[in-house]
Amino acid sequence: MSMVSTEHLYKEYGRIMAVKDVSFEVELGEIVGFLGPNGAGKTTTMKMLTGYMPPTAGTARIAGHDISEEPLEARRHTGYMPENVPLYDDMRVYEYLYYRAKLKGLIGKSVRSQVGYVMDRCGLESKRKSMINTLSKGYRQRVGLADALLGEPELLILDEPTNGLDPNQIRQIRELVRSLAEEHTVILSTHILSEVEMICNKVIIIDNGEIKAADTPENLTKGLRAAGRVSVEYKGELETVMKELHAIPSVKKIIYEGTLPDGWQRLVVRAEPGTDTREKAAAIIQHHGYPLRHVYRHIPSLEDVFVEMTRHD
Amino acid sequence: MSEVEKTKEQALMRNTSWLYTLRTLYSRELRVYFCTSFGWVIFACTMALLGFCLQAVIQVMSKATGEGVMYYMLNNINFWFFFIFLFPLITMRSFAEEERQGTLEGLLTAPVTTSQIILGKYLAAYTFYLLLWVPLLLYPWMSHLANTYTEWRYGIKAEGEITYLLADWIGPYAILSLSGAFFIAVGLLCSAMTRSQIIAGILCTSFMISYYFLGRVTELWGEFPAAPIFHYISCTEQVSSFSRGLLDTRPLVLYLSLTVLTLACVKRVVDYRRWTR
Numbered sequence: 338m339s340m341v342s343t344e345h346l347y348k349e350y351g352r353i354m355a356v357k358d359v360s361f362e363v364e365l366g367e368i369v370g371f372l373g374p375n376g377a378g379k380t381t382t383m384k385m386l387t388g389y390m391p392p393t394a395g396t397a398r399i400a401g402h403d404i405s406e407e408p409l410e411a412r413r414h415t416g417y418m419p420e421n422v423p424l425y426d427d428m429r430v431y432e433y434l435y436y437r438a439k440l441k442g443l444i445g446k447s448v449r450s451q452v453g454y455v456m457d458r459c460g461l462e463s464k465r466k467s468m469i470n471t472l473s474k475g476y477r478q479r480v481g482l483a484d485a486l487l488g489e490p491e492l493l494i495l496d497e498p499t500n501g502l503d504p505n506q507i508r509q510i511r512e513l514v515r516s517l518a519e520e521h522t523v524i525l526s527t528h529i530l531s532e533v534e535m536i537c538n539k540v541i542i543i544d545n546g547e548i549k550a551a552d553t554p555e556n557l558t559k560g561l562r563a564a565g566r567v568s569v570e571y572k573g574e575l576e577t578v579m580k581e582l583h584a585i586p587s588v589k590k591i592i593y594e595g596t597l598p599d600g601w602q603r604l605v606v607r608a609e610p611g612t613d614t615r616e617k618a619a620a621i622i623q624h625h626g627y628p629l630r631h632v633y634r635h636i637p638s639l640e641d642v643f644v645e646m647t648r649h650d
Numbered sequence: 651m652s653e654v655e656k657t658k659e660q661a662l663m664r665n666t667s668w669l670y671t672l673r674t675l676y677s678r679e680l681r682v683y684f685c686t687s688f689g690w691v692i693f694a695c696t697m698a699l700l701g702f703c704l705q706a707v708i709q710v711m712s713k714a715t716g717e718g719v720m721y722y723m724l725n726n727i728n729f730w731f732f733f734i735f736l737f738p739l740i741t742m743r744s745f746a747e748e749e750r751q752g753t754l755e756g757l758l759t760a761p762v763t764t765s766q767i768i769l770g771k772y773l774a775a776y777t778f779y780l781l782l783w784v785p786l787l788l789y790p791w792m793s794h795l796a797n798t799y800t801e802w803r804y805g806i807k808a809e810g811e812i813t814y815l816l817a818d819w820i821g822p823y824a825i826l827s828l829s830g831a832f833f834i835a836v837g838l839l840c841s842a843m844t845r846s847q848i849i850a851g852i853l854c855t856s857f858m859i860s861y862y863f864l865g866r867v868t869e870l871w872g873e874f875p876a877a878p879i880f881h882y883i884s885c886t887e888q889v890s891s892f893s894r895g896l897l898d899t900r901p902l903v904l905y906l907s908l909t910v911l912t913l914a915c916v917k918r919v920v921d922y923r924r925w926t927r
Contacts, residue, residue, distance in 0.1 A: 384755075387759040388759055389759050389924065390925070391924065391925060410761075412759060412761040413761045415759070419756065421752065425751075437760070440671065440675070440757075440761075440762060441760060442761060443663065443664055444663050444670070445663055446663065447664070451662065489662060
């Protein structure tokens with residue numbers, strides 16, 4: 338059984354369609370990265386999954402519970418960390434977590450043990466008695482995450498968990514999310530693509546409210562235009578080299594990127610995805626006896642996928 | 651880590667009953683009044699303003715008509731002047747502030763129903779409102795203290811002591827809690843309609859002032875065919891008769907039904923606003 342399955346979700350804000358026909362499945366134990374430009378509908382989709390906003394049409398199931406027919410059951414299986422982590426500023430960290438634990442139905446000893454567990458997990462022990470309004474952004478984020486973990490939900494929905502943090506904090510939160518993935522299914526949205534590459538095993542790219550792609554990062558980058566690109570830097574004559582490079586069967590286009598300040602020329606060879614033209618290109622240049630200092634095959638990243646899928650020009 | 655692992659292995663004890671969740675919400679809401687300066691400021695100001703109304707004690711002594719001190723305190727323009735502003739102050743932050751801060755999102759995505767959230771907020775605000783009147787019960791004791799002192803210091807036995815007579819106190823408390831139940835619900839409705847505390851406050855204040863004046867329409871226009879309606883809803887008239895010790899079931903029906911209706915409206919508003927958010 339899949340952890341989350343959405344069927345043709347639509348959300349309309351007045352005349353604007355924020356989410357159009359979004360259907361996807363998340364299997365148990367997956368870490369899914371939700372990618373998309375600002376305003377693409379990521380947050381809206383997440384808010385519908387958590388039951389904060391009802392969908393205009395369509396439905397979703399969380400652990401088999403329909404979000405509109407059994408909202409409480411669905412929410413009991415979900416831990417949600419909203420964007421910007423709204424918290425009660427007038428409470429202390431442990432008070433807030435106690436309150437949230439009780440709100441999720443925990444009682445007696447379970448409240449204490451769960452709060453202790455999530456504080457330990459999120460590194461909040463030292464801030465136990467701090468007022469929430471005195472916490473730094475990084476710690477607020479951790480409190481939000483701790484809140485989401487309370488009650489052992491199977492599914493975690495994290496809306497931009499690393500938004501606005503410094504690189505060290507981002508690394509810490511990333512490690513935390515990665516370690517959480519052992520026991521939870523995670524859906525997270527972010528703008529940091531390298532992060533998704535590092536921790537997610539499935540990526541959903543959403544743009545203009547529609548799903549553009551949903552696959553593993555490897556599969557997404559495989560068929561990319563940028564995949565076969567090779568760049569070369571050498572010193573020597575241009576015309577014949579370009580002509581000979583073009584003669585290689587898999588090559589589609591040669592781009593002359595100009596002479597670098599130190600006098601070396603830079604060429605970019607565009608070839609079929611999945612081919613490697615480095616050896617042939619090097620051989621051609623060396624055949625002429627020109628000095629060669631750089632041959633590089635572009636490794637396609639999620640950034641390329643993202644740009645290719647969501648570019649509007 | 652062993653302790654952590656041990657905790658993980660234990661099955662979590664849960665209580666998903668309706669009342670348990672309501673109690674959690676209620677105590678959090680009540681906390682807002684007493685663990686921040688907000689509630690205490692309202693409390694202190696109300697006490698001070700009620701002190702002004704206590705000048706009515708002088709009337710008790712001079713007239714000696716048999717009505718209790720509460721009658722003179724509540725049928726007094728000083729009292730109405732701040733009474734109608736109490737409700738917007740108590741309720742305006744409840745939903746508006748949560749929505750502005752975004753904490754409503756955390757609340758609505760927890761496994762709780764909208765009704766529980768509304769009832770939790772309502773009961774907490776109402777409890778706070780009821781507690782505002784408790785210190786009044788100290789007045790007879792204080793007046794007794796003052797009289798004893800006067801007698802000891804000057805040898806004069808003072809008349810007109812404020813007494814703990816059930817008939818003097820039950821009526822005023824009954825009407826204050828009945829009308830308060832409705833006015834708090836109205837305040838909650840205003841707060842649920844907007845994310846701005848100021849706007850919620852303005853809405854509720856306008857309602858309170860209109861309601862107050864509707865009750866006085868007959869004073870301005872005399873009796874006319876529709877006048878009984880205005881008598882029926884007149885808060886000032888109800889307070890006047892109740893504080894004399896005349897208990898009446900009509901306001902009970904009026905305010906309880908209006909409270910239920912208003913709370914139902916709050917639920918509609920909160921649910922409706924989720925669609926448009």
